Amino acid sequence: MSFSDTLNELVQFSEAELHDILNHFTMKSVSKNEILVKQGEICKYLYFVEQGMGRSYYLNDNQKEITQWFFGTGKFMSSADSFFQKKPSLYYLEVLEDSVLFLISKENLERLFSKYPKMEKLGRLVITEMLTNVFNKLNAIQFQTARERYDYMLAEFPDIAYQVPLGHIASYLGMAQETLSRIRSQDSIN
Amino acid sequence: MSFSDTLNELVQFSEAELHDILNHFTMKSVSKNEILVKQGEICKYLYFVEQGMGRSYYLNDNQKEITQWFFGTGKFMSSADSFFQKKPSLYYLEVLEDSVLFLISKENLERLFSKYPKMEKLGRLVITEMLTNVFNKLNAIQFQTARERYDYMLAEFPDIAYQVPLGHIASYLGMAQETLSRIRSQDSIN
DNA sequence: ATTTATTTTTGACCTATATCAAAAAGTGAT
DNA sequence: ATCACTTTTTGATATAGGTCAAAAATAAAT
Structure with a gap:
């Protein structure tokens, strides 16, 4: 659009x-x-x-x-x-x-x-939408497991999740990049 | 004011x-x-x-x-x-x-x-200030230890930190209330 | 095409903090 | 003042995910 x-x-x-x-x-x-x-x-x-x-x-x-x-x-x-x-x-x-x-x-x-x-x-x-999105992320980060946070990422930024370096996403989600790598490798097994 | x-x-x-x-x-x-x-x-x-x-x-x-x-x-x-x-x-x-x-x-x-x-x-x-504050909290939560998050709380809401039930603050900071209780008891020793 | 640099994956180990459970302290109502 | 209820503290134990280190895979540069 x-x-x-x-x-x-x-x-x-x-x-x-x-x-x-x-x-x-x-x-x-x-x-x-x-x-x-x-x-x-x-x-x-x-x-x-x-x-x-x-x-x-x-x-x-x-x-x-x-x-x-x-x-x-x-x-x-x-x-x-x-x-x-x-x-x-x-x-x-x-x-x-x-x-x-x-x-x-x-x-x-x-x-x-x-x-x-x-x-x-x-x-x-535009700015209230942003505020809502930031609150959503906060809720995701605050109490969810690494796995759940990544799911949130996939839901919120489906287009971005696969196109940027892993490390960028890991830091965005507040986890070590090794952790994110392990989560992803779990996914590819199933 | x-x-x-x-x-x-x-x-x-x-x-x-x-x-x-x-x-x-x-x-x-x-x-x-x-x-x-x-x-x-x-x-x-x-x-x-x-x-x-x-x-x-x-x-x-x-x-x-x-x-x-x-x-x-x-x-x-x-x-x-x-x-x-x-x-x-x-x-x-x-x-x-x-x-x-x-x-x-x-x-x-x-x-x-x-x-x-x-x-x-x-x-x-008003709303951009809110947005900034939420981003600040997000940064605090995302990568800081429980101790540091509580320090953020004291800095950001000094008036509130001592006036509301411990459990409210703990959930706000994304930690178990037992953890916050232990942090506080550490403080009162020094 | 090789070499060099960057990014991702894998393994071993460790620690901060969650969870569970029970005691103690605090608060409110009668 | 006592009882019932809520909140906080303390202790013991478990675990998700961090850290460190090295290998593997990708990408970039010559």
Whole structure:
């Protein structure tokens, strides 16, 4: 589903509105492993993943990368707090495969917000959906076994689960990568 | 800090605006252990905790209560997804001590949103703050020891940590209540 | 095509924390 | 003040999953 379809599904826009809104975004092709934002930098753009996927991650005390979130095709990707509050980002934002993104600056987004009240609603929808998803992950992580967490991953990100390095998924799920490897090998037996 | 002070701190309002906004809310006193929303019901109101505290929780497969979030004085409390999307709530909302709340229906809130664009901004601020907090908890839970999680709790909810039953905190932190009890008894030795 | 680097798998061992059970402490109601 | 009920603590035991180390499989580079 294209960007404009996604927008239109969330809130009904006219052709002209949609056209104008699209014009506030910039399309960008980025290649695999490109870093969009570094920890400590301000996240200047909100991205829409038209095609491809990305992740956010941080470095823990042992400098190990911990994946915080995956952003698949059709999702908005950003370091939300950094973007909206103009604070240094706690996370890296990385593209995991060659991707096409639409990006918008905070200033332009604000312009859209004031021009189209419906955009405010769209913003609220997108961010509450994100909040719900994060709570879901929290519930999965909080009390479930490694096996169950992986099942959650398969359900939540079926497209992503098989396309990114094992280690990224393991850290996302809060387990050692050896554990995830063992879980997967169990699966392939049955 | 009172409700109007909190609003004013997030976004600057005039006296008249503030007065009008306040008028869209209803003040309500609720007593300890009162349930505001049950799992499966639609959460009809957004609450501001003027005084007191509450929590959201759900029942796991063994019918055990799992605390999902604490809402202290000065915070907005709701089952966000249910409230904004009018979907059945996945969570109970409970008041943990005699409290004073300001509540508003979705319809009234929408009215405020369209009347005061600044309210939209406030809404965005509140919800991105929530999102940040949930991500923080996720990071704490994902890879930290029971001891470290409890430290996170003390840092994040210092007021709440000593005022609610141990079991609520343990489930919030994703550990057995026996474990939390042992952590605390370690503390009191030193 | 080889070599080099990266990622995944497998094995052995260990530890943090869960679970089960029972005692102790605390709280509320009559 | 006593009884009933709830919450917290303590002890003993079990286990899921972490850690360390090395081998195997993949992928990337020359």
